[in-house]
Amino acid sequence: MPTDELSPHIDGPALDFLAAAEIEIEGRMPWSSNATFLVNLAHEGRTHQAIYKPVRGERPLWDFEPGLHRRECAAYHLSNALGIQVVPPTVIREGPFGEGSVQWFVEADHSQHYFTIFENREDLHQQLRRIAAFDFVANNTDRKSGHCLIAGDHVWGIDHGLCFAADFKLRTVIWEFSGEPIDPNLIAALEALRSDPPASVKDLLSTAEVEALLVRTDHLITTGEFPGDETGQRYPWPLV
Numbered sequence: 176m177p178t179d180e181l182s183p184h185i186d187g188p189a190l191d192f193l194a195a196a197e198i199e200i201e202g203r204m205p206w207s208s209n210a211t212f213l214v215n216l217a218h219e220g221r222t223h224q225a226i227y228k229p230v231r232g233e234r235p236l237w238d239f240e241p242g243l244h245r246r247e248c249a250a251y252h253l254s255n256a257l258g259i260q261v262v263p264p265t266v267i268r269e270g271p272f273g274e275g276s277v278q279w280f281v282e283a284d285h286s287q288h289y290f291t292i293f294e295n296r297e298d299l300h301q302q303l304r305r306i307a308a309f310d311f312v313a314n315n316t317d318r319k320s321g322h323c324l325i326a327g328d329h330v331w332g333i334d335h336g337l338c339f340a341a342d343f344k345l346r347t348v349i350w351e352f353s354g355e356p357i358d359p360n361l362i363a364a365l366e367a368l369r370s371d372p373p374a375s376v377k378d379l380l381s382t383a384e385v386e387a388l389l390v391r392t393d394h395l396i397t398t399g400e401f402p403g404d405e406t407g408q409r410y411p412w413p414l415v
């Protein structure tokens with residue numbers, strides 16, 4: 176495969192394309208809680224779609240600072256730093272409605288989501304485990320079943336605007352792996368993150384958020400297992 180191939184699995188060219196392409200609005204995504212747009216990108220004869228979330232379209236939230244687009248991008252860089260390909264390539268850039276996040280659009284089978292993937296695709300459970308670990312480290316408060324997209328044999332996580340709060344507020348539908356050991360490769364990646372968190376993540380978060388991220392990372396390393404939910408209440412709403 177040539178190295179300049181455009182694919183969400185080859186980060187460099189995909190990121191360059193997202194950053195440089197011309198953006199044309201295709202439409203607003205149905206069901207989106209904020210102003211979330213499907214856009215057409217074109218650059219040097221190549222085209223692809225993306226999800227554009229302008230900061231101006233954000234619905235104000237009482238428990239999150241504005242700038243959800245920064246969290247979308249930080250989530251990508253966290254996934255990239257861990258080498259787990261949970262989050263499709265994402266950049267921050269100017270767009271038709273001002274600055275926002277622009278994320279690679281994955282061609283997903285929308286009849287599938289976390290619950291159906293868990294049920295029917297045991298061969299993909301390792302990828303679901305990675306998402307569970309990612310969500311704990313990122314402190315994701317909104318891992319709905321429908322925020323897991325399957326494209327081919329790859330499971331992607333989307334919608335990470337509500338991650339990285341300094342207070343622990345994980346809300347997810349992924350609890351099936353709780354108590355299981357985390358595999359050694361992932362532990363090694365978590366250790367590397369803890370000892371040297373990349374600037375690409377740190378620069379998008381506050382000092383308190385980075386400190387909390389490292390405490391959560393350390394917790395996974397120390398326990399060595401997928402966390403559980405003693406309260407039984409750490410679920411997003413709606414579930415799908």
Ligand SMILES: Nc1ncnc2c1ncn2[C@@H]1O[C@H](COP(=O)(O)OP(=O)(O)O)[C@@H](O)[C@H]1O
Pocket residue numbers: 204205206207208209210211226263278279280281282283321324333334335336
């Ligand atoms: N990277 C992506 N690739 C494909 N579809 C996506 C992607 N990101 C979002 N979507 C689609 O757009 C919908 C709305 O996106 P989401 O990130 O959930 O926005 P919101 O922040 O408004 O909830 C999702 O339910 C999904 O169908």
Ligand SMILES: [Mg+2]
Pocket residue numbers: 207208334
């Ligand atoms: Mg959403």
